[in-house]
Amino acid sequence: RSRPDAVRRSAAHVHQYRITVSDGTVQTTDSIRTFSTAAYSGGGLPGGWASVDIGNVSQSQPGSATFDAGADGGSFVVRGTGTDVYYAADSFHFVYHPVSGDFTFTLRVAGWYGYLQLYTKAMTMFRTDLVADSRMFNQSLNYSGDDFLYYRPSQGVTHVDVFATQLNPGMGPPVWARLKRVGDTFTEYYSYDGSTWMVNGPAGGTTVPMPSDGYVGFGVCSKSNTYLSEIVYSDVTLN
Numbered sequence: 369r370s371r372p373d374a375v376r377r378s379a380a381h382v383h384q385y386r387i388t389v390s391d392g393t394v395q396t397t398d399s400i401r402t403f404s405t406a407a408y409s410g411g412g413l414p415g416g417w418a419s420v421d422i423g424n425v426s427q428s429q430p431g432s433a434t435f436d437a438g439a440d441g442g443s444f445v446v447r448g449t450g451t452d453v454y455y456a457a458d459s460f461h462f463v464y465h466p467v468s469g470d471f472t473f474t475l476r477v478a479g480w481y482g483y484l485q486l487y488t489k490a491m492t493m494f495r496t497d498l499v500a501d502s503r504m505f506n507q508s509l510n511y512s513g514d515d516f517l518y519y520r521p522s523q524g525v526t527h528v529d530v531f532a533t534q535l536n537p538g539m540g541p542p543v544w545a546r547l548k549r550v551g552d553t554f555t556e557y558y559s560y561d562g563s564t565w566m567v568n569g570p571a572g573g574t575t576v577p578m579p580s581d582g583y584v585g586f587g588v589c590s591k592s593n594t595y596l597s598e599i600v601y602s603d604v605t606l607n
Contacts, residue, residue, distance in 0.1 A: 408445045408600070410434040416465050417444075419587075423459035423500030425449045426593045431461025440478060440602035447482065447598045448588035453489055453508060454518070456526045457500040459593075460489065464498070464585035465606055473547045473584045476562065476603040477509055480540040483595030486512040489588070490599050492547040494554065496582040497523070505576055507547060507556045507568065511539055517556055517569045519576050531569035544603065547584065552577050562603060 411434055413419065419433035431448030448461025477490045488511040495504035501524040508516040513536035518527045535543055535558055544559040545568075555573035557565045584606065590597035 408434065408436045408439055408443065410445075411436060413444070413463070414442075417463060417585075418465075419446070419461060419463040420498055421448065421460075422450075422462050422498060423457055424451060424593070425459055425461065426596075429596050431588065431596075433461070433463045439600075440476075442602065442604070443478060444586075444601040444604060445598065446586070446588045446601065447596050448590060449593045449596055450589040451591060451593060452487075453491065453493075453506060453587075453589050454516075454527055456520075456524055458502075458504070458589075459500065460491075460587050460589035462493070462495075462498070462583075462585055462587040463601075464495075464583040466581070467494070467584045467606070468581045470550050471548070471584060472605075472607045474544065474603065474605045475546075475586055475601050476542060476544045477599065478542050478602045479598075479600035480511055481598040481600070483590050483592060483597050484511050484540070485591050486510065486539075487514070487591050488597050488599075489591070490601075491586055491589075492545045492556065492584075493586065494547065494549065494578070494582055494584050496579050498583065499523075503578060505547075505554045505574070505578065507545060509535070509543065509545060513537055513539065513541075515558075515568065517574070519554070519574065521576060530574050533568065535568070548573075551575075554578075 426449040433446045450460035490509040493506040495502045505519040517531040546557040553573040556568040
């Protein structure tokens with residue numbers, strides 16, 4: 369049976385439901401799933417942007433990213449599987465842009481759809497390579513509202529935790545995020561309105577020696593290689 373819970377976001381209805389299955393003796397309830405009546409166009413990504421599956425993801429359901437220029441002034445619709453972005457290697461779909469040196473990268477996590485569980489991940493990330501165990505600095509924005517700030521200082525080693533907090537109570541409300549690099553210092557910010565920004569983590573940022581060249585971007589980790597998750601990103605800027 370299903371338990372619908374319809375809410376209104378932008379011009380589309382979003383419905384949440386769980387499926388409960390019972391054989392009369394054992395009952396199983398799955399994770400929260402959502403679907404939306406929003407119809408996003410499937411345009412190509414803006415110039416300089418590309419996407420790729422990284423690590424151990426579903427081979428039968430490859431990740432994808434499209435761009436809708438008419439939704440919220442321009443929205444990336446990203447779908448993917450993946451088991452985690454953590455520990456010594458990552459597994460997710462990554463939308464990326466090459467960078468060199470200092471940058472400021474800003475986005476809005478606008479919508480969550482498809483298969484969702486507490487730790488389905490959105491993100492703002494810098495990584496040096498497009499391999500699973502790349503060096504990286506990441507702000508993991510989870511569907512539950514939990515946020516984790518961490519980095520992988522060397523290829524193939526277990527990540528180092530920096531900070532953890534809960535940016536939003538509840539599940540899936542929009543949040544703005546910003547990743548700024550100056551030299552080898554990475555600073556994460558968040559905002560609830562895109563205007564007032566607060567530092568997330570150490571006030572002076574986190575200094576991690578990283579190569580000047582790499583990739584900055586965002587993506588989807590569903591936390592399952594059986595089902596696709598979909599995250600919509602808007603207000604994406606890279607300076």
